[in-house]
Amino acid sequence: MRVGIELGKTSSGEPLQMDLEELLSTRLLVQGNSGSGKSHLLRRILEQSAGLVQQAIIDPEGDFGAFAERYGHVVVDAARSAGDLQRIAQRIRKHRASVVLDLEGLDAQDQMLCAASFLNGLFDADRDCWFPMLIAVDEAQLFAPAVGGETSDEARKASLGAMTNLMCRGRKRGLAGIIATQRLAKLAKNVAAEASNFLMGRTFLDIDMARAADLLGMERRQAEAFRDLVSGQFVALGPALSRRPVEVRIAGVETKSRSGRPSLMPLPEADAEDLNDLIFDAGEDIPPMPQPVRKAHAPDVVQRLVTQQPHLLLVDSSEPDTRSETEKQSEVDAIFAEILADPDAAFRPVPLIYQEFVYHCRMRRLEDYGNDMAAFRRRLALARAGLDSGIEDPDWLRVLEASESLPEEMQGVYLLIARAASQGADCPEDGTLARVYGSHSPSRGRWLLTFMAERGYIVCDTDFRGYRTVRIAGVGWRTAPSHPKGALPVRPQRPVRASRLAK
Ligand SMILES: Nc1ncnc2c1ncn2[C@@H]1O[C@H](COP(=O)(O)OP(=O)(O)OP(=O)(O)O)[C@@H](O)[C@H]1O
Ligand SMILES: [Mg+2]
Structure with a gap:
């Protein structure tokens, strides 16, 4: 029996189904520039499949709180040791619990290390726990970057290794990665290459378009069409989606992400002086007065x-004091x-x-x-x-x-x-x-x-x-800025030539 979920409607108005069982063995890559609707699309897939398959969502922005509440996912916060995360991941597999790994608030390097421990835990689970499971990774270029960035080599290696395992060797263990990225060129090639299903959203840069065309086996000229897509519109291709590239408009979602699309709103009508006060006044950020310590000194x-x-x-104090x-x-x-x-x-x-x-x-x-x-x-x-x-x-x-x-x-x-x-x-x-x-x-x-x-x-x-x-502390007072060594000698001014002054 085929179990499908509806992603949205194609340009001819037909519903586009995604075959879940096929997806489990062929994985998915979503790419599109910022605002093209990737996170919305991942959310659509996860919402539609929540009751059908076990899920784990790597959530770098803390965007899936409402989703977890609605669909009964366990939220795993990141304030844990690597060992803890691995143990938790193994229990998740054993008990087939759907989870959200909330990485919000960690810096990029810690997000990588944390996701790596968690994914490795899922990957290393005992053979009798290899149940099918969708693993969604938004902003996948953060966890599998094509080139080293400012994060340490250790973090990059760990995270890239875990993502490679997920996408290249996860299938046998029941793990199916569905990953999204803004820029294909920034995602490690071997991680992208293992997906057989693609949803390509609006893309502007030539280098990303060229990579997309390569992955989809399209002419570069055809890939130019990705420029004309609007937000929420994707080209779908792959065994779980369609044998030919087909345009799809992704349908709505039930839970909200915290980061909506920016829209213009009226500016406040405060005058410059009030704004100065609001911005520069020490006001609310006065640090509290320390608790007084009563000292028993000598x-x-x-x-x-x-x-x-x-x-x-x-x-002699016998005289009366008249003062x-x-x-x-x-x-x-x-x-x-x-x-x-x-x-x-x-x-x-x-x-x-x-x-x-x-x-x-x-x-x-x-x-x-x-x-x-x-x-x-x-x-x-x-x-x-x-x-x-x-x-x-x-x-x-x-x-x-x-x-x-x-x-x-x-x-x-x-x-x-x-x-x-x-x-x-x-x-x-x-x-x-x-x-x-x-x-x-x-x-x-x-x-x-x-x-x-x-x-x-x-x-x-x-x-x-x-x-x-x-x-x-405790009062709003602050000194003027001054040098710890006192007034510094004023740098001698270069003499201005008389000819310049005349101009
Ligand atoms: N199919 C859609 N239907 C309705 N609204 C959509 C659709 N796709 C995206 N949107 C809206 O467009 C905005 C941007 O979408 P989204 O956050 O999914 O973009 P993104 O590709 O993930 O961007 P980023 O790379 O910056 O995270 C959101 O407010 C989202 O609700
Ligand atoms: Mg997004």
Whole structure:
């Protein structure tokens, strides 16, 4: 009994049947330029034969999700090892399950390796599992390229080997390849040559037309007709289709591919300014603020040592203190300013600066202000970054909170960058970052940025000129692009000859 599926109507209006049993032993090659309707045609064949024969579909674009759901195919995702895929493929043969191998999201090389493992698994199945099966491979030139491309030799060899096995030696094992390609010239010759059925769609390039004519045993002149085909129209030839070349218009399909034909649609009516904002505004792609880590660091010990040293109690405190709170605060500010005015302040360890601060506070009977080490550290970090200690802006408060989970000596650096970013100013150069950290070496500045970027506090991007932009996680701030080594010397302009200026 012949089991046929209808592909569509010929130019004389007759239905064109494809003989499924014949197809199983003679395979099919579809070729046509982009948009000629190859994927639609493969889908038509697969839909019509879904209930009649076991199928495996290699799906590089993730286009067969709806199809799998409709016809009950198992979707095999590619997040698996080569061994896993081979085992799965063998079980598929054993249980005669129809499947879609979804390769979407993998790069070309991984798609090749993945398809190769899967096809080899189907091919290597035990002899008692050699049931007939259609294997559909769209974009076959990806898996059996005529020449090496950018993928590794290993991937190309594996994938080409598996496709050659499928098309040349698969018949005995019940495997029938139905493959489609945009460009015959890009498909490995031995893979194309093993198909005895052809459906040729619209083709423009001479080299592809010549290859098609060779395969079909046509005069090159006759093959010129492939140029005049429209989308969805194919010339069919082969034992499962027709003994003479016949034109067929492929009928409709029931499931949808995700990639439709591009059609014109009205452009949005936003003005240039709005579009600028939409495109360049940092907006939604702000990286999240890192989770604050509460550190149990040693300041308490330092604080105790510094504040409880009796020799620091230099002043007799029996006299009544008549200064107002504001006066005391401004005295504390003055002490702070004096300490930081020392150019070496940045390079001295915090406990030493703190000790000096406590000493001066006690000298002026301001010990209450000198006892809070945490407040001191925060104020020092703010001051080193050139920020006012009375900040109330909610974004700044979040940044300050985040800064506290960084190692202490990095907090000033982070705040310095945040300040530049909040103003859209240049990112401080490596040397400056290193100095705020307490180091003379610019390479330390680069290391600091990497450290903070790896932990999600900032995101660094470097453009093609080597200019760096830093974004602050959690808020939409970014620095202006600037060179890590600071302003580069301006290239001397070539003098313009007076004769040219006159023109
Ligand atoms: N016979 C047909 N009837 C109706 N629509 C069709 C037919 N053939 C193709 N189309 C439509 O034309 C468009 C392009 O078809 P298809 O995606 O199958 O082209 P293709 O040859 O696979 O292109 P590519 O090589 O770029 O993948 C699709 O939107 C498809 O739905
Ligand atoms: Mg396609």
